Amino acid sequence: MKMYDLLKSSVQNIKEYKPGKSIDEIVALYDVSPDSVIKLGSNENILGPSPKAIDALHSHSKTINIYPSVDAYELVCALSEYTNFPKDNIVASGPGMDGLIDNLMRLIVSKDDEVIIPIPTFIYYEISAFSNDAKPIFVERNSDFSINVDAILNAETSKTKIVFLCSPNNPSGELISEKDARKIIESVNCFVFIDEAYIEFAESNLSDLVKDYDNLIIGRTFSKVFGLASLRIGYGIMPAWLKKEYMKVSPPFSISGMGINAAVSALSDTEHVVESVELSKRGREYLKNNILFKVYESMANFVMVDTTPLNSKEVSEALLKRGIIVRDCSSIRGAGDFLIRITIGTDLQNERVVDELNKIYKEIINLKEI
Ligand SMILES: *Cc1c(COP(=O)(O)O)cnc(C)c1O
Numbered sequence: 067m068k069m070y071d072l073l074k075s076s077v078q079n080i081k082e083y084k085p086g087k088s089i090d091e092i093v094a095l096y097d098v099s100p101d102s103v104i105k106l107g108s109n110e111n112i113l114g115p116s117p118k119a120i121d122a123l124h125s126h127s128k129t130i131n132i133y134p135s136v137d138a139y140e141l142v143c144a145l146s147e148y149t150n151f152p153k154d155n156i157v158a159s160g161p162g163m164d165g166l167i168d169n170l171m172r173l174i175v176s177k178d179d180e181v182i183i184p185i186p187t188f189i190y191y192e193i194s195a196f197s198n199d200a201k202p203i204f205v206e207r208n209s210d211f212s213i214n215v216d217a218i219l220n221a222e223t224s225k226t227k228i229v230f231l232c233s234p235n236n237p238s239g240e241l242i243s244e245k246d247a248r249k250i251i252e253s254v255n256c257f258v259f260i261d262e263a264y265i266e267f268a269e270s271n272l273s274d275l276v277k278d279y280d281n282l283i284i285g286r287t288f289s290k291v292f293g294l295a296s297l298r299i300g301y302g303i304m305p306a307w308l309k310k311e312y313m314k315v316s317p318p319f320s321i322s323g324m325g326i327n328a329a330v331s332a333l334s335d336t337e338h339v340v341e342s343v344e345l346s347k348r349g350r351e352y353l354k355n356n357i358l359f360k361v362y363e364s365m366a367n368f369v370m371v372d373t374t375p376l377n378s379k380e381v382s383e384a385l386l387k388r389g390i391i392v393r394d395c396s397s398i399r400g401a402g403d404f405l406i407r408i409t410i411g412t413d414l415q416n417e418r419v420v421d422e423l424n425k426i427y428k429e430i431i432n433l434k435e436i
Contacts, residue, residue: 080196083189084397087386098389104418106409107391109236109264109368111293113342113412115328116335119294122327134323137313141321144330145301149273154306157313158329160320163263163287163300167194170283170302173315174257175200175227182221182229184213185400186237188261191230192399200227204400211238211362211370215246219253229254232261234268237395237407239364247272251279259283264366266291266339267346273303280305290367291342292332297325342367349410356420358427368409370395371423377403381426388422 086107093100106112138158146153159166167190175181177199183191184205195202203226205217218229229250233242242260251258262284265271273284284303289295299321304312321329332338346367353369354361360372373381382394392408395401408419 074197074199076196076199080193081397081399083193086393087391089391092386092389092391096387096389098387103389103391104411104415105391106368106411106415106419107393107407108295109290109366109407109409110295111291111342111367112409112415113293113338113345115293116332116338118331118335118338119292119328122331123324126324126327130323132323133319134321134326136318137316138321138326141299141301141326141329144333148333149303151273151276151303152306154309155276155303157302157304157309157316158321158326159300159302159316160322160325161298162289162295163261163285163302164190164194165298165320166285166300166302167191167259168198169312169316170228170257170259171195171198171200173312178225179227180223180225181227182218184218184231186211186395186398186405187230187232187400188236188263189398201225206400207238210240211235212240213242213246215249218250222254222256226254226256228257228259230259230261232263233272234264234364234366236261236263236366237368237370237393237398237401237405239362239366239368239370241268241270241365242272244270244272244275247275251275251282254281257281257283259285261285263287263290264368267343267367268365276303276305280307283308288329288332291339292329293338293342294325294328294332297322297328299325299329345412346410349413349416352413352416353408353410353420356424358424368407371406371408372404373406374404376426376430378406379403381423382406384426385419385422390419390422392419 395405
């Protein structure tokens, strides 16, 4: 018997996760110096972590022999204040929001249950679905990448357990309207998960809807605007009855004491958050107005670019050779072969992106004229 056959058959469907490339990889692959490489492929906070969070890590380092609080109590208290929700509605999760998604899957879906995923979107929903023996039902978006509410509602069956929505959507950047969200939440007989990983970069959020429905869960993370991607911390806002059940399956101590301390401090550093958001807002306008390819409107700290007539693989490789790491979306289900995603950088980095992308664009145009 082959040992491979012992694995769950559902796992055979999982495509290997391809993250954005690291600086080390680029330096090894191309002849560029590490100092000149800019990493705009993973939507991290370009300003780095909050200095307050770094201090918190240092001050906690002498007690890492002690288990943290079992459910990250201190962080849940801080999040309660930050979100204006009672503690009964909030869970802190590790590793990251991915951990929240996994725990919900383990709590909610059984073998052959279905989850609805409008594509293209964040890949982890389907990875978690396959690993939990659920069947992802992929629904196409409208041509502007907004969700197709009717298609989502039509995809619901008696086996549907969760609809995954992402607002702003990764990789396309648009928000889900309150009207569309309410329509879906009210029409379905299952849970709706709204991923708000990038919500601080947008003007509005949908978290208050948790007060109106008993089937809505909001997912958030410390990996993006809060600049703590390496610490792997997320959180969820959900109905109190669901939190009680969730805590039964959530592994205890899933966030380290250092993580809890750093996250509490990052939440308190409003100045750092405001500066990060301002930088992204300014940057996405600049990129939209100056890149010669089509740039989609974004409410997040990245923009999606249509590289037609070149395919995204060519363009992202051309940028890599020039020391700029972006995300080629062709490995994202439903994204096709002509989209790249670029994290908003510092003003200087954005200028370099515009400069290099436009050189690539002009080369094509010139070639065409010959
Ligand atoms: C980055 C990201 C997450 C979560 O990341 P974690 O690091 O696991 O907290 C979730 N959803 C989307 C859309 C993301 O881009």
